Amino acid sequence: MTHVLILGATGNLGTATARALTDHFPDVRLRLASSRPAGVAKLQAAFPAAQAVQADWYDPASLLKAVEGTDKVFIVTPDFVTDELQVTPNIINAIKRAGGTSQVIRFTAIPPGLTAHDLAPEFLATRCGANLHTLAKPLLDASRLPVTYINAACWIMFNLPWFVANDVKTKRQFIMPSVSDAPRLHLSELDIAAVAARIIADPAAEHVGQDYLITGTERLDYRQISALLSEVIGETVTYVDSDSTLREILGDYFEPVMTYYRHEVEAYKDVPVTDTVQQLTGR
Template sequence: MTNSIKTVLVLGGTGRTGVLVAPLLRERGLTARAAARSNAEVRFDWDDPATQRAALDGVDGVYLVAPVPRVRYAQQVAAFLDLAEEADVRHVTYLSTYRGEQAPETMDFRAAEAELRDRTAFTHTILQPGWVMQNFADHHVPIIDDTLTVPAGAGAEAFVDAADIAAVAVETLIDPAAHAGRRYVLTGTEALTFDQVARTIGAVTGRPVTYQDIDRDTWVRAVVATGFVPADYGVVLDWQTASIATGNGSRPTGDVHRVTGRQPTSLADFARRAFPAAEDALTG
C-alpha cells in the first residue's frame, strides 16, 4: 500500500470521535492535527474562514465533522471544501449520521453529503453511524435516578461505540484509495430497545436501571429548555427518536468488521468500560 496521505486535519478534535482519531493516526505513522475552536492543537472556527485556511496548510487528508449542534451548515461545509480544494487536499472522510441521505430537507445531513459527493478534486468516504453508546455515559441521554427516559417506545437501535467509529475513520485515511466513494453504515453488534439498554447497564452496574418512554414533544422541549442544544436543533432530536420509535432505527451492518477486521464493541462491554468512571451519571 502506498498512501498519498501524510498529514490529516482532524476536525472536532476535542469531540467524541476526533479526540480518538488523532492519536490513532499518529500511531499509524501519520501526522495528525487536532482542530477545534478551543483546547486543541489547531484553532478552527466554522464561523471564521481565516482559521480554516490556516488549518489546511500542508494538509493531505481531512476528517470532516460538521458544526454541531446546528441544523443548517451545508453552505459552510461547501465553503470549507472550496478551501480544501485550493489546499490540494486529496481525501475527505465525513462523519454524517445514520440514513443521512434520507434526512428531511429541514436539516443539512443530506445536503452536506451531496456536496461532498459532487466534488472531483479529492476522494471521499462517508461514515453514517447509529446512535453512539457514549450518549448513555454523558449528558446527551443521561440516566437520572436510575431511569433512562427517551421517546423511543419499543423501537430498537444498533448503538455503536465512538471508538469503533474512530477506528473506521482511521482506516479510510490510512488507505483512502481502498475506501474512495464508499459509504459505511456503522453500528454495534445487535439492535437493542431502550428497555434492553437499561437492563444491560443495570446488570453491569448492579443498579436497577429502568426505561421510561415519554411524549416526544415534551422530551424535545425539555432538552431544549436545558440549553444543551439550540431551539432549532429540536427537529433533529425529533427525527432521530421518531426513526427509532417507528422501527426505522439502525440495524447491524457489519461495516465496522468489514473495514477494521474486528467485531464492534457490544453494549455490555462498553458499559463495563464506561460506567465505573461515570457512576455519577447513574445517581442523578
C-alpha cells in the same frame, strides 16, 4: 507519510480519532484544528506530537491556512450550531484552493436513502444529527473531491451516559421519555474512531468513493438497556418514562431535540445491521 487535518478535533469523535491515530498509527502526522484559542491549547496539551492550529470554518482564510500542506482532511461538525450550507462550501473551497488533497473523510449519520427533501422544515430547523448531514452530503457529492463517507446511522454510545448516567448511579433509574424510545442500533465512539483511523492510515485509493454504513450489531430499546445495566451492576435498574432529566440537561435545546426525536425514531428503525466495523478494523 500521511498528513491529516482533523476539523472538529475538540469534539468527542475528533478527539477519539486523534487518540486512535496516535496510539496505533504513529506515522500519521496530525494537524488538529479548533476555532478557539482555548481549544488549540487543549489539543496541543493532549497531543504534544501533533500540530494544533486555530481554524474557523466560517473564516475561509483560516481554513485555507489549516488545509495547506495536508493530504487528507477529516470533517466532523457539531450539532445545533453548524450552518452546513455555509460551512461545507467553505471547506470545499479551501481544499480546492490548497490543492494536493488525496482524500476527504466526512462523518455522517444518515439512514440510507434519506435526503433533505424527505424532511419537514421543522425537522431541518433543529440542526441536529442527520438533518445537518443531509445538507452537507449533496454539496460534497457535487464537489468532485475524493470523498469517503463514514456513516454511523445509529446512536453513538456517548449519548447514553450524557443523558442517563447520573440517574442510574444515584437512583437506579433509567429516565428518558417514551416518545424518544425505539429499538436502536448503538455504536461506541471508540469503534467509530477506530474505523476513521484505519481509513486515514490506509492509502487513499482503497477508500475514496466509498460510503461506509457502520452500525452496532443489536437493536436495543430503553427497557432492554435497563435490563443490561441491571445485569452488569447486579442491581435492578428501572426504566422511568419521564422527560424531567432530559429537560434539565438540554435546557434551551430540549424542544429542538424532542422535535428531532419525533423524526428520528421513525427514520432509523429500518437501518440494516452491518459488519463494516469488523471488516475495516479486523476485529
